[in-house]
Amino acid sequence: MAELVGCFAASHGPLLLREWEAIPPDQKARLAGAYAELGRRLLAARPDVIVEIAPDHWSNFFLDHIPSVCIGVGEAHEGPPEPWMKAFPHRELAGDPGLASHIAITALENGFEPSLSHRLKLDHGFCIPLLRMGLRALPRIVPVVLNSIEPPLPSLRRCLQWGELLKTAIASYPSPLRVAVLGSGGLSHSIGEPTMGAIDEQLDRECIRLFSAADEQLLSFLERQLPLAGNGTAEIRNWLVAHGAAGSRGFELVDYLPVPAVIVGCGFAAWQR
Amino acid sequence: MRDYWVSKLFFDLQAPATAAEFRANRDAVLGRYPIADEARKAILENDVPFLAQRTNAYLLRYYFFATGMKDEEFIRRLRGG
Numbered sequence: 001m002a003e004l005v006g007c008f009a010a011s012h013g014p015l016l017l018r019e020w021e022a023i024p025p026d027q028k029a030r031l032a033g034a035y036a037e038l039g040r041r042l043l044a045a046r047p048d049v050i051v052e053i054a055p056d057h058w059s060n061f062f063l064d065h066i067p068s069v070c071i072g073v074g075e076a077h078e079g080p081p082e083p084w085m086k087a088f089p090h091r092e093l094a095g096d097p098g099l100a101s102h103i104a105i106t107a108l109e110n111g112f113e114p115s116l117s118h119r120l121k122l123d124h125g126f127c128i129p130l131l132r133m134g135l136r137a138l139p140r141i142v143p144v145v146l147n148s149i150e151p152p153l154p155s156l157r158r159c160l161q162w163g164e165l166l167k168t169a170i171a172s173y174p175s176p177l178r179v180a181v182l183g184s185g186g187l188s189h190s191i192g193e194p195t196m197g198a199i200d201e202q203l204d205r206e207c208i209r210l211f212s213a214a215d216e217q218l219l220s221f222l223e224r225q226l227p228l229a230g231n232g233t234a235e236i237r238n239w240l241v242a243h244g245a246a247g248s249r250g251f252e253l254v255d256y257l258p259v260p261a262v263i264v265g266c267g268f269a270a271w272q273r
Numbered sequence: 274m275r276d277y278w279v280s281k282l283f284f285d286l287q288a289p290a291t292a293a294e295f296r297a298n299r300d301a302v303l304g305r306y307p308i309a310d311e312a313r314k315a316i317l318e319n320d321v322p323f324l325a326q327r328t329n330a331y332l333l334r335y336y337f338f339a340t341g342m343k344d345e346e347f348i349r350r351l352r353g354g
Contacts, residue, residue, distance in 0.1 A: 057331055062284050063277055083289050150329050192330030194352050196344075231330055 002099065002173035006045035007246035007271035009183040009239045010038055012054070012128040013232075015262035018084050023261045032132075034255035034268040039133030041254075041270050047180035049096045051103070051142045051166060051245075053238040054125035054184040055149050060117065067115035068154045069162065071107075072143035073100040074118040080127045088127045096140040099173055103142065106169035112162070120145065125235075129184050139180070146241065148185065148234035156222050159237040160215060163244020170245075181245040183238035187256070187265040190230025198230055199258040204265040207236060211243060211269070212250030218243075232264070239269070246271035276327035278306045279316070283328055283336040292339040321350035 016031070023031065042050075059081050061067065072095055079091040107114050120143055130138060146162070147153055154162075163181070170179045187207060188200040203225055210218040222240075226233055243251070254268035282303070286292045295302040303313060315323040319342070325333055337347045 058284055058287065058329070058335065063275060063280055081287070149331055192332075192334035192351070193325070194348075196334075196348050196351060 002170050002175060002177040002179050004167060004170045004245065005047055005178045005180055006042060006273065007181045007242045007251075008038055008042055009186075009242045009251070009267065009269045010035065010129040010133070011186060011264050011266040011268070012125050012184050013189065013262050013264040014082070014084065014124055016128055016132065016264070017087060017124065019261055023259060027257060027259050027261070030255055030257055031259065031266060034266070035129070035132035036134060037254050038129075038268050038270065039135055042133060042180055042182070043135070045180055046178055047139045048177045049099055049140045049142055050180045050182050051099075051144060051170070052126055052182045052184060053144045053146050053241045055147060055235060055238070056145045057123050057125055057149060059121045059123040060145065063150075066147060066150050067145065068147050069112070070115040070117050070120070070145040071100055071104050072120040072141075072145070073097050073104060073116050074120065076119075077141060077143060078119065078121040080123050081121045082124055085124055085127060088131050090138060093122060093138060094140045096142050096177075098175065099170075099177060099179065100142045102173045103166065103169040106172065107165055110165060110168070112165055117145075125184055129182065144241070146237055148237050153234055154237065156219050156226070156237065156240060159240040160219065160244040160248075163241040163246070166241065166245045167247065181242050183240075183242035185235025185238040186233060187236060187267045188229055189232035189264040191232050191263075193231055195230050197260070197263045199260065199263065199265045200229055200233070201258045201265060203229055203233070204256060204258070204267065208253055208256060208267065211239070215248050242269075242271065274327055275329070276309070276312055278308045279312050279324065280328045280332055282306050282308065282316075283332040286339045287335055296340065319350065321347065322353055325351060
C-alpha cells in the first residue's frame with residue numbers, strides 16, 4: 001500500500017521570483033532558508049510522488065469552465081506558461097496517472113466530484129515552491145487545482161474534507177509508493193483590488209495558531225475572517241487540504257514573515273507525523 | 274459582474290506575442306473582440322476602477338502588467354487616484 005510520508009505547505013507569489021533581488025537581505029535570507037528547510041524535509045521523506053494543491057491563475061481555465069477542483073491525471077504536465085518563469089528548469093513534469101486516477105475514483109466513490117485533466121499547465125502557484133525548495137530531481141507530481149481565484153469558491157470545510165479524502169485515497173492505493181502532500185499558497189495577500197499590497201499579519205498569526213486547535217475553531221475563524229481579508233488569502237484553502245491529509249495534527253511552523261516587497265504574508269509549515 | 278469579452282481579452286494577453294501586438298496596436302487587437310463601447314473606452318483610458326467592476330482581480334492585474342503599467346501606478350488607479 002502507498003504511504004503518506006509528509007504534509008507540507010508553502011507560500012507562492014510572482015514577486016518571489018520577479019522581485020527576488022528587491023527583497024531586503026534579511027528577509028531574503030529567511031525566505032531562502034525556509035524554502036530550503038522545507039525542501040530538505042520533503043526530500044528526507046523520500047517521496048515518489050507529491051500531491052500538490054494550488055490554484056490555477058488563469059493558466060488552464062477561463063470563464064467558460066472553472067472547476068472547483070481539478071485533478072491532473074496525465075502522464076505529464078506542462079511547465080509554467082508565464083514568460084517570467086523561465087528560471088524553472090522543467091518544461092514538462094512527470095505525473096502519476098495511476099495514483100491520480102485512484103484519487104479521482106476514491107473521490108467519486110465518496111461523494112466528491114472533481115474535474116479531471118490529462119494535460120495541465122502548472123503555473124507559478126505549483127512551481128515556485130518546487131523551484132525555491134531546490135528540488136532538482138522532481139518526484140512525480142499529482143496536481144490538484146483548487147479554485148481560490150474566481151468566486152464562488154469551494155467551502156473551507158470541503159477543503160478540509162478533500163484533505164481527509166486524499167489521506168484515505170493514498171492509504172488505499174495498492175502500490176508501495178511514498179507520497180507527500182504539498183499545499184501551495186497564502187497566507188494573507190491582496191491582488192488586483194484596492195487593498196493590493198496589504199498583509200494582515202495579525203490574521204496570519206492567529207490562523208497559524210489555530211491550525212493547532214480543533215478543526216471547528218479553525219474553520220469558524222476562517223469562515224469569519226476570509227471574506228474580510230485580501231482575495232489571495234483564500235489560498236489558505238490549500239493549507240486546509242494539507243491539514244486534512246495530515247489528520248488535523250498541528251504543524252511545525254518552519255517560518256512566517258510578512259514580506260511587503262512580494263506583497264505576501266509568507267508561511268512555511270511541516271505537519272507532524 | 275463579469276464582462277466576458279473584456280475578461281477574454283485580458284486572458285488572451287497573457288500570451289507574450291499578443292501582449293506585444295496589443296502594446297503596438299491596441300485598436301487592431303481590440304477589433305477582434307465584441308467589447309461594448311463603454312468598456313472599450315475604459316480600456317483605452319486605463320480606467321482601472323471601471324474595469325475592476327467587470328473582471329477578475331487577477332486578470333485585471335495581469336492585463337495592466339502586460340501593458341507595462343507599474344504596480345505602484347496600478348494600485349494608485351485602483352484606489353481611484
